[in-house]
Amino acid sequence: MTTATPSAVSDAAVSTGPAVCAALEVSAERGLSSDEAARRLLQHGPNAVSSHRARLLPVLWHQVRSPLLGLLLAAAAASYLVGERSDAVIIGVIVAMSVGLGFVNEYRAERAAQALHSTIRHQAVVVRDGRAQSIDVTALVPGDVIELRLGEVVPADVRLLAVAGLACTESVLTGEGLPVDKATDPVGVGTPLAELRCCALMGTVVHAGSGRGVVVSTGRGTEFGAIAAGLGTHQLETQFQVGLRRFSMLLVYVAGALTTSIFAVNLVLHRPFLDALLFSLAIAVGITPQLLPAVVSTSLTAGSRRMIRRKVLVKRLVCIEDLGDVDVLFTDKTGTLTLGQVAYARAWATGDLHPRDVLRWGLLSTENATEDGRSVGGNPLDEALWESPAALAVKAEVARWTTLGVLPFDHERRMVSVVVRDPAGATALVTKGAPETVLERCTDVPEQARAALEAEFVAGNRVVAVATRPVASEAPPTPDDEHDLHLTGLLVFLDPPKPSAATALQRLARLGIAVKIVTGDNAAVAVKVCRDLGLDVGRALSGPDLAAMGEEELGAALATTTVFARVSPEDKARIVRAQRRTGGGVAFLGDGVNDALALHAADVGISVDSATDVAKDAADVILLEKDLDVLADGVAEGRRIFANTIKYVLMGTSSNFGNMASAALASLFLSFLPMLPSQILLNNLLYDTSQLAIPTDDVDEEQLQRPSHWDIASIRRFMVRFGPLSSVFDLLTFAVMLWVFHSGPAQFRSGWFVESLATQTLIIFAIRTHRVPFFRSRPSLPLTLAALGTVVVGAVLPSTPLAHALGFQPLPGAFFAALAAMVAAYLVLVELAKRLFYGAVPAVPRVEPVDRRPQRIRRRAARFSTALPRPRVVRRRVG
Structure with missing residues (x-):
């Protein structure tokens, strides 16, 4: 029996066909018996290189690796050592709760991703018990006789027994894009396995022809498995992740400038060094939306569950956002516009x-x-x-x-x-x-x-x-x-038109998505189907027409062309790239080997569960049912998730910025810190906890009708315009506490704590919609309860037994009357400012077209049950 090691495989692979079968105790005509295959599966294990698993420690490390948290904990430890033990313990507990909330939500997202990956399957045609049958590739074992056909990803290392024009693309191993012709005669003993024409290796793609061979190695024992063992599997960033990172960097710059200036001012005013350091670090943490990863993870996890119920599978959770960014869809005709029941x-x-x-x-x-x-x-x-x-x-x-x-x-x-x-x-x-x-x-x-x-x-x-x-x-x-x-x-x-296709096309049009048909069929056939479904055909171009066009001419023709017929795989990819240069998000829906290039070239590659292996591997999104209505569900869900994520972003950049700026201003003229470091962190924790309900919120219909994109400049403008509004009412609170109630430090801090928490939490009702809140756009019940509950907790906290430990003091009843008036005035002013802001700035900002996907020439079998490694890829800008 051949063992699953590269050296053993090489020895077997260069043998003659009958010798290989004899060594593996298998008949090329009858294959293995089911009992023998089951025994070998126990011996060699599943045919999988790796699988996605939710792991506790990496998720925990992702939560605690923030330098700000590290500095804060170090300062709290120093405070504990010099005698300020109660403050240090409170800070430590609050930080631990914040990390715990983020950890729980992100780990749930990882578990959801693991469940997604386990549903993506690939099949192989194998000869067992003397007949051909289709099985999951993870069940392949050494000795199985398998069939290789056009468009399939070779599922294991195979010694070829018979070929018919077989050629494989081996760029996943060699980096060379040209297909390699295969034969049954070995080159010679000692030749590296990757160079043998008599072998088809795991992860390579059948470019042409067909063949039959015997599996000589599976899983980590393959050549690909040996490479995968020495490589990381770092996932490349999507456009959503890039935008999230840029937004985080914006906050880092703001927090750095604010923290440094506050620390310097407090030292100039001869405040204690440790107090100044803790206060400055708390300001930095307060302006940073610590639970943003948790909010994003919660949104994506909930969205993925809803999308599965709607028969849409995403390979990576963050691809949900990219799906919502699509405004042009290229799709084939068969099974999409037609029944697909030929x-x-x-x-x-x-x-x-x-x-x-x-x-x-x-x-x-x-x-x-x-x-x-x-x-x-x-x-x-x-x-x-x-x-x-x-x-x-x-x-x-x-x-x-x-x-x-x-x-x-x-x-x-x-x-x-x-x-x-x-x-x-x-x-x-x-x-x-x-x-x-x-x-x-x-x-x-x-x-x-x-x-x-x-x-x-x-x-x-x-x-x-x-x-x-x-x-x-x-x-x-x-x-x-x-x-x-x-x-x-x-x-x-x-293959008659699908009855539901006309309705689905209308729905996609309402979502602002232009549908274009790319098919290998005749142009007249495609035009007839489109007209029957009410799709405006416009112009139809064929493969020869495209060959005669330059890139600029093709780009100009896209706006008036709906049908591209008799096109080659290269033509499809060229059309997609040309569309991307015009801006916006481009999706391609295909299920054949001839669609792989276009799937790679699109911003979002979409395939179906019944597609060829290479198409499913090239895709980001898998439809469990080939139906445009299902795709429309996925697009709407992606936009809903993005809209809810932006709500949290705008909340954090406006109210957080305003409150922390107010703290900085107050520290200039007060003889005491306007809020203790532990109080700032507690305020931030309560506020962020209420925002975990944002993923449950409803989204206005007009926000779903067109793509939304990250626009850091627009977020920066929002922060600069709305942040000072919060500061105005903070300063008004300072005046009320000092000159009306003549408050001391503890009562002053209590009053500002309650007011700042109320204003920055309740503003979600204005920010969540461009409409008049409650009257024309109602928030979800969980969000309403979370926001109001947080305000109530903040209001009663100074009157609880915990007040003294937290540095609070009970507030007079008249303060709450003043608070209600200030909150009402603040929300009215925010509503007016919102109308001015969205009147001057487009509701859906556009960005320059960017290549949002990597060149995945070497990401051939990016499967999850049989995952292949992600090689180093160069990202490039288009246009």
Whole structure:
């Protein structure tokens, strides 16, 4: 038995095919038995390189790694050592509670991400118990005989036993983008496994052709596993994370400037050094929205659960935000605008041939294996052909023919060719594929055939052309053999428009998303389907049209073009890149190997659960149902989460900034600190705790109708304009406490604590909407209860038994009357300022187009049940 180590694999991989099978005790025809496969799975373990796990220590470290928290704890320790023990303990407890809140919420988000990852599966066609069957790739074991087909990610290290034009893209291992042709003959013993033409290695992608091989190594024992063991799996930043980081840096600069100046002023005023240091650090912590990661994590976790219920799966939680940023969607036609349930309708024959003859040739030119009269792992057209009632009368005749060689379909030729031998011993080449390419290789095409083809296209039907010619050789066909063909006829398939597609397109339009169709089908077919669904077609471009256009001309044509037909994989990626240069967020929805390049190129790659492996690996979002209405749900949810996150950001940058600026001003003219460090931290903790309910809040409909983007300049303007409003009422509170109530330090601090907590908490009701709060936009019940509850806790805290330990003193009843008047005036003033601000600044700020996704040339099998490492990637700006 071969052990799962790279060296053992290399020895086996260079052996001949029968030798490999003998070493692994497996028959190439029958494969392993189910019992033997189960035993080997226990011995070797799951075929997984790594999996996403929620780990306690990394999440905890993420919460405590803040330099400000470290400095604060160090200062609190010093305060404890010099005798200020009660203050030090209070500060330590508050910091611990803050860290604990963030830890609990972020760990819940990690658990949610782990649950997401476990739902993403890949299948492989394996021969077990003498028949082909589809299993999860994690269940593969050494000795399994597997089939490799176009678009699949090779799930393990495989010694090839048979190939038919097989070529694999191995950039995940070598960095080279060109496909490598595969053969069954070894290069020689001692050749590095990655250079062997007789091996297909885990993580590489089947670029063309097909093959069969025996698994010689799985999981960490593969070449890829050996590389993954020595590499980190750091996830690259999304655009949302970049914006979050830039916002955090803005607050760092503000906090640094404010803290340094306050510390310097307190030293000049001869305040005790330790008091000045603690006060300055507390100001820095107070202006920093410490629970922002927790709020974001809570929003994303809750959003991911809602999206799963709506049949939308995100590979990374932060991709939810990017999905909400989309304003242009490129999608294929089949299964999205149409039912995706392809049905064979009829055959059209040329000359004296009978439609039955065309159907027979069509059944013979199938590259996938057949079992019990059905196609295993076939494409939808072949499956529809084999399962059609018309095929029942022909299958017995087809069974008497012998297939001698296959040249599989690829997206450059758009055809499949087979060499077959009839019962009488005559051999023929049969070619089946896209009508345009097949007809180009035919010697004499009747005008009736061209007219029939055009009529089918205009009717919106899918058509496959079938052509033949006699051949003398029984060798497998090559592309050079596809010439001088005789057109035998056309196979017509029906795929009617999806009844729900028209409604989904209208909903996407209301969300501000322009839908464009990118298809390998004929332009007339795509235009017919679009018009039937009420989609404004505008202009239609084909692959040759695109080839004649320069980049500037293509960019200009995008605005008036809805349908791109008969396009190659490279054309799709080029269209997506051109659209991104015009600005906005671009999504691409595809499920085939020919969609992988475009999925990589888009801001958000979207695929479906039934897609090819390479398409699912290239995508950021997986739809459990191929339906545009499902996608619209995901977009709306992404925008809702982003809108709620921005609510917290605006809260933190306005009220926090205003309160901390007020503390800085008060320290200049007061003979005592306006608020103790522990009180500042407690105020910040209570305020942040109430904001954890923001993810439950409702979002106004107009905020969902267009994408929202990070705009640091707009956030900065909001902070500068609304922060001073908070300071005005803070200064008014100072005057009331000093000149009306003649308060001492403890009562002064109590009054300002209650007022600052009330104003900065209740402002959420004004900031959360552009409408008039409560009358035209109501907050969620949890948010309302959290905000009001926090205000009540802050108001009664100075009268509790904890008041003395916290440095508070009971407040007079008249103060609360003054507080109610000030809060009401503050909210009215904020409402007026909000109207002026949003009247001068666009409600949805735009940003320059930025490449928001990495070049993931080497992120081929970015799976989670069988995760592959993330290589170093260079991010570049577009436009």
